[in-house]
Amino acid sequence: MRRYLTPFLFLGPASLLILLFFFTPVVATLLLSFTDLATTTFRHPSWVGLANYRDLFADPFLKKILANTARYVGLTLAFNVGMGLLLALVTSLVPENWGDPFRALWLLPRILPPVVYVFIWQGMLAEAPMGLVSDLLGVSKNWLVETPWVAVILANGFVGASFGMLIFTSAIRAIPRELFYAAAVDGATTLQTIRRVVIPMLAWPILFVTAYQTLSLLTSFEYILLLTDGGPGFYGTEVWSLHAYHLALSNYFGNVEFGLGAAMAAVLVVIGVVVSLFYLKIFNFRALVTEPKIEV
């Protein structure tokens, strides 16, 4: 009995927080998704069972929104992780007085308030003479309408890449210097050292950043909302979480459907859990987990 008491004590507080701030909202969302709660039925919602889910899956635009979501999450994720890794490697390999300012530069988009940041993008992508891109390309177009996905992915990516960059940089710094020396003496070029020593040693942070960013990309929509609001046209860049927001919180006709939004959120939770399990599997999570350093 005593044997299990200590681990229990150690894990207790965190479990309590998870219970309070993760499980409770999830359960509340699930319950909500089985009701027809909306502005019009606010005082007297009724139990509708799976009706919301039926509506959801009957939606003719469901496919498009799912495809949009996959495209947005997949491409932005690739940019964030790839660019983050590239930035971390490059800025770690050059002397520190070059690397540090360069990293600081990449943090700027993250520090900027999203509204200001998106204004800058909209300005850059507008028609000439205002738009920088139109000016540079010599073709005056509204690039936000021409290439909305490039805009959405880059605007998110420029913010997101710095997260991976910071995590990867500190992980690279934690690799003992002598390991690099050993690789050089063993005959490795810089590229071989990166591929055969550095990247394998970053497996854990790469898994972490990938999983974390997938989940936050699945649920984040503020840059798309500000940039295109799901446009151009009909659902051009509308993703799942933005759609949930549109349905649940900013319905055009003023009747905000909380129940339906909750159903959408519940689906998102399921997708998130499935994706996480998938990551743990492909990264061979068990092999990454080491023995505890102290036994309690």
Next chain:
Amino acid sequence: MSRGTSVRLQNLTKRFGRVVAVRDLDLEVNPGELVAFLGPSGCGKTTTLLMIAGIYRPTAGHVYFGDRRVDPLHPRDRDVGMVFQSYALYPHLTLFENIAFPLRLKRVPGEEVKRRVKATAELLGIGGILERRPAQVSGGQQQRAALARALVKEPQVLLLDEPLSNLDAQIRLSARAEIRRLQRELGVTAILVTHDQAEALAMADRVAVFSMGELQQYATPEELYHRPKNTFVAGFVGSPPMNLIEGEFTGDGFRSGELRLPLRQAPLGRGWLGVRPEHLRIAGEGHPARVLVVEPLGREAIVIVELFGHRLQILVAEGEKPAPDAEVRVAFPARALHYFDANGRRIGPE
């Protein structure tokens, strides 16, 4: 038989900002020789080794392997094997893949990699644990794996940076003999960094003693013991180290306070008289002294006495050790004395 090359360092200097880690080093290692770099912490041993390996670029000076100048070359073009103090095994690879790493980079065919890794591992007695990762084996086994990784590509020069310092005393003694045997058998030129003088004296053909980035003496263990070039070497080599008494040489003797020693062919002027603890005797006649401390070592004991205000260490057989606080007489030997001038340089006897 010998496949090692000579290693020659010429005016080698390394600065880190204002710190001079290695200053104007000249030194040559013969093919197949094992040389130890010995010195206290921070004296530039590792820095020198890393310049030979090609990790550090010298601030000035050159490195030659045989007739080939290698200091502009990348480490991979130098044909050196190196064992690091922390072993620097790749944590994500098994011992097999660790040892195979240099061969894989050279695109050696798979079958040959297997054969050579197995052979080297057998030679070092780790053939049975090649599937484990570094974290799953003991320190001694890691050290062997690191040595195997350095040897598997059959380098011309083997560099060892304190390879034994993380091992316990017993494995250390056997590892010493083993490294020496392998090095002889393979005929590889080897440089061993250590701050353990017993290790240096026991293993090396020649020892280079460093202090504060400068080479103090480069000689055989016997020479270091019998003819230390200066007071630093005299005080560093030997265990316990040589007693050094500051005083004045008078041509026919040595004087320090009330201590007076008649000497043959003594120099003139201020300086240091050196005498090793094993050459002083506690005897019926000699200078009066009082015993301060007796440290038993097993077969022998170190006796610290006070003699005319000087503290001297004397090595005596276990059976002959005096009691603490005893009044004894200390006899100086007629030979085996060392004379150093006021700057610490050896001036005799010839």
